[in-house]
Amino acid sequence: MEMHRIAPLLYALSALAALSPRAMAQEPAGTGSSSVTAASAPQGTTPVQPVPKYVRPTEKTKLHNYLFDAFGPYPIAGALFFAGIAQAKTSPPEWGQGAGAFGERVGSNFGIAAITTTTRYGLAEAFRQDALYYQCECKGVFRRLGHAVISTLTARRGDDGHRVFSVPALVSPYVGTMTAVYGWYPNRYGYKDAFRMGNYTLMWLFVQNVATEFLYGGPHSLLSRSHLNKSHGVSNPGANN
Numbered sequence: 001m002e003m004h005r006i007a008p009l010l011y012a013l014s015a016l017a018a019l020s021p022r023a024m025a026q027e028p029a030g031t032g033s034s035s036v037t038a039a040s041a042p043q044g045t046t047p048v049q050p051v052p053k054y055v056r057p058t059e060k061t062k063l064h065n066y067l068f069d070a071f072g073p074y075p076i077a078g079a080l081f082f083a084g085i086a087q088a089k090t091s092p093p094e095w096g097q098g099a100g101a102f103g104e105r106v107g108s109n110f111g112i113a114a115i116t117t118t119t120r121y122g123l124a125e126a127f128r129q130d131a132l133y134y135q136c137e138c139k140g141v142f143r144r145l146g147h148a149v150i151s152t153l154t155a156r157r158g159d160d161g162h163r164v165f166s167v168p169a170l171v172s173p174y175v176g177t178m179t180a181v182y183g184w185y186p187n188r189y190g191y192k193d194a195f196r197m198g199n200y201t202l203m204w205l206f207v208q209n210v211a212t213e214f215l216y217g218g219p220h221s222l223l224s225r226s227h228l229n230k231s232h233g234v235s236n237p238g239a240n241n
Contacts, residue, residue, distance in 0.1 A: 054161030057132055062121070065132050070117040074208045079109035082200070094186045108180060116176030116201055123168030129155035131168065133212050148209040152202070173205065174198035 057065075069075070083105035087097070095101045124131035134156070136147035155166035177197035181189045 054156065054159070056159065056161070057130060062132065066117065066121045069121075069208075070114050074211060075110060075113035075117070078113055078204045078208070079106045082109045082204075092186050092189070108184065111184075112176040112180050112197070112201060113204075114176075115179050116172045116205075119175040120168045120172035123172065124155060124166070127155075127157075127166075127168060129157050129164065129166055129168065130161065131155055131166075133209055135213055144213050145210065148213045149206060151209050152206045169205070170202075173201035176201055 083102055086092075086105045086109075087102050090097060095104050121131050133151055136144050138144060138147065150163070153166055153169050154163045155169060156162065157164045174195060177194040178191070180197070181191070181194040185193070
C-alpha cells in the first residue's frame with residue numbers, strides 16, 4: 001500500500017480521535033455502580049439505563065494486559081502475517097529466502113510489536129493515561145467498529161475515565177519501526193522506511209482493537225481461557241483482574 005493511500009486513513013483516525021471527550025466519557029469504561037437506575041426513575045418516565053462507573057486499573061491489571069498486548073496471540077499473528085508478505089516480496093532482499101530468512105522476518109516484526117507496546121504503556125504512565133482497551137457496551141457492528149477506530153488513537157484519563165487524544169498511541173508505532181530500521185535493518189534503510197512501516201504498525205493496532213472488540217466475548221470465551229487474557233474489558237465484569 002502506497003503512502004498516498006494510507007494517508008487518508010491516518011487523517012480519518014485522527015479526526016475520529018478528536019471527537020468530543022465529554023461525549024466519549026459517557027461510554028462504559030469499567031465495572032461499578034451508577035447513581036441512576038431503572039428502579040430510581042420517576043413513575044411514568046422511561047427508565048434510564050445505568051452507566052457503569054469507571055474504575056482505574058490496578059498495577060497488576062496493567063501488567064496483565066501489557067503482557068497480552070506485547071506477547072499474546074495478536075502480536076504473534078501480526079508478526080507471522082507481515083513476515084509472510086515480506087517473504088513473498090523478498091523484503092529486505094538482503095535477508096534472502098528460506099526458513100532462516102522467514103524466521104528473521106518474524107523475529108523482526110515481533111520485536112517491533114514488543115517495542116511499540118512497551119513504548120505505548122510506558123508513555124501512557126508518563127502522561128497518566130489508561131492504555132487498556134475497553135470493549136464497547138453499545139450494540140451494532142458499525143458502532144462497535146467506530147469504537148475500535150476511536151480507541152486506536154485515544155486513551156482514558158482521570159478518575160472519571162474521560163477519553164482524550166493519546167500521544168503515546170500515535171507515537172509508539174513509529175518508535176518501534178525506527179528502532180528496527182536503525183537497529184537491525186540493512187544500512188540502506190532510513191527514516192522514510194521507518195515512517196512507512198510505522199503506518200502499517202498503526203493499522204495493525206486498529207486490527208487488534210477490532211479483534212479484541214469482536215472476538216473476545218466474556219469470561220467463557222476462547223481468549224479468556226489463556227493465562228494472558230484481556231480481563232479488564234467492560235463486557236466481563238466478573239473476570240478476575
